[in-house]
Amino acid sequence: MTAVVVITDLVVLAKHLRLLDLAEQRGVTPLFVFGPETPAEELARHRGDPAHPLFRLKDEDLRHVTDTSLDTLLRAVAPWLRERAVRAVLNVGEVFVEAAGALAQALGLPGPGTHAARVCRNKVLQRLAAPALAPRWTLLEASRSTAADDWDAFPAVLKPASRMSSSGVRAVAGPAAVAPLLPDYGADELLLLEERIDGREFSVESLVREGRVLWAGITAKDTNESGTSFFTETGHTSPAPRLTPDQERLLLGANTDFLRSVWFGTGMSHTEFRLTADNRVVLMEAAARPPGDAITRLWRLATGMDLDAALLDLALGNEPATAPPRRRARQVYLDHPRGLLADVTAGDVPVHWVGEQGRWPDLPPVPREAPPRGHAVLVSRHHGDVLGDQSDSQGRSVSVVLDAPLDADLDAATARATRSVTIHTVDPAPARTPEEAVR
Structure with missing residues (x-):
């Protein structure tokens, strides 16, 4: 039987688990490569759960690798390429974009292409490739000792060239605001300073x-x-x-x-x-x-x-x-209180702990003129996680997905869908002194 190599991580595949059924419907076997952001124990837990789609996955149809390099990916898929008729390479996450693009092109299979994959992993290359669309920008010098001395367009934005999920993106009001932020970045990270649009x-x-x-x-x-x-x-x-x-x-x-x-x-x-x-x-x-x-x-x-x-x-x-x-749909993330996440309740809108369950609800479409509807509350964090600043995408915790007819008041529908959601937290346990720990 022919095969498709799906390259991903567990948190991303949780949204795309229908690929298993869809591949089988098309007569191809899905082979999965999971990357380093997938915890081994979480993968094993879901594969051992008869209710989870990954339970159906055979050991020989899975690889779990420790990094996202092309060399590592090639070692992982080489046995499949010898033994299977691989018809497709499908990457559904960010960190494997370059390696997956190179693999698909080398095999003569459809994909974005190695050039597009490389450029789309680096914001500096994106600005060089499409200068007419780029903001005014500069690349900070390697020493960074005088990082903003020659930049005169403030307010500005400081951002790493290759991160994702808004990680490390910071507003800076003036030259003096740049230097205090620099220790938050790796010494080898490319940093962009650009006009704030x-x-x-x-x-x-x-x-x-x-x-x-x-x-x-x-x-x-x-x-x-x-x-x-x-x-x-x-x-x-x-x-x-x-x-x-x-x-x-x-x-x-x-x-x-x-x-x-x-x-x-x-x-x-x-x-x-x-x-x-x-x-x-x-x-x-x-x-x-x-x-x-x-x-x-x-x-x-x-x-x-x-x-x-x-x-x-x-x-x-x-x-x-x-x-x-034919309709309009919205996802809105909620503010959360600080503390340890204990529970989420939401009236008659189903709550899905997608982070813990390793799968997202299907959410099939409804008729065009159906009334506005809250479809799901999605909890991306785990019980007991610390909720704090939403400084990047990883800091968010709970969102609501809803939809409505195109001409409906979606803002009013959003207010109704979110009103019944409550995020319950508890205070962290106070730190114990060494004396208390031995009692």
Whole structure:
């Protein structure tokens, strides 16, 4: 039987577990490579649970590797390449983008391509590849001793070139604010200092086949940047509301221009832009893989499209089914109290501990004119986790997914869906003195 190599980590695959069934429906065996962000004990726990889809996975159809390098990936898949007819390579996480892109291209299989994969893992390369879309930027010197001496465009943003999930992205008001932040970065990290762009933030998700955009949708984003130095995403709405046709054309055109500039081949892309008050479109970052958070779920609710099926079809060299939006869907992350996470309650909206359970709910689409509905409360953290600042995506804890007809008041529906959610925390136990510990 032919096979598809799926390269991922457990926290990402939890959103894409339908790939097992979809692969079998297409007559291909899914072979999984899990990366270093997958805890071995968590993987074993889910594989030992008869209720979890990974229970069906055979030992010979799984590899768990310790790093994301191309050499390590090649060692992991080499036996499969000798023994199986591998028809597709499908990467569904960020950290393997480059290695998976190189593997697919070397095998002559559909993928974004090695150039696009490399550029989409590095924000400096993105600015070099598409200068017309880039903000004003500079690369900090290696010594960083006079990091901001020659930069005169403040307020600005300091960001590492290769991290993800808003990690390390900080607002800086002036030159004096840069130096105190530098110890938070690795000595070998490339750091960008760039102009801070005022304007609404959007992402454009695309399905691309051999350089041709088959489908693209615009998602509006909310962040916690107001009143903080962070840029953590706190909400997504698909399709984006309150855009004029001209603004939609500008964003979709910028997305197409970027994909063309990096020679993007086949797969799903995720580009993030700011749209200024005078309709300037500025690239924030781009990814050569499916979007994070619940965005694929939002587009499924909004359009009825099965994006997991589309991902697999593209990897297999087939053209996926696409559809326009018929509803509007939203994910909103909630503020949480500080303390140890004890419980989450939500009235009649189902609560899913997706982090602990290692799987997300399916959330199938509903009829076009169905009333607004809260579909799920998603808890990404574990019982007992410490809840604190939401300084990046890993600091968030609870979100609500809902949808409504395109012409409905989604803000009112959001307020109703979130009103009944309560995040319960307890205070951490006080530290014990050495004397108390021996009593």
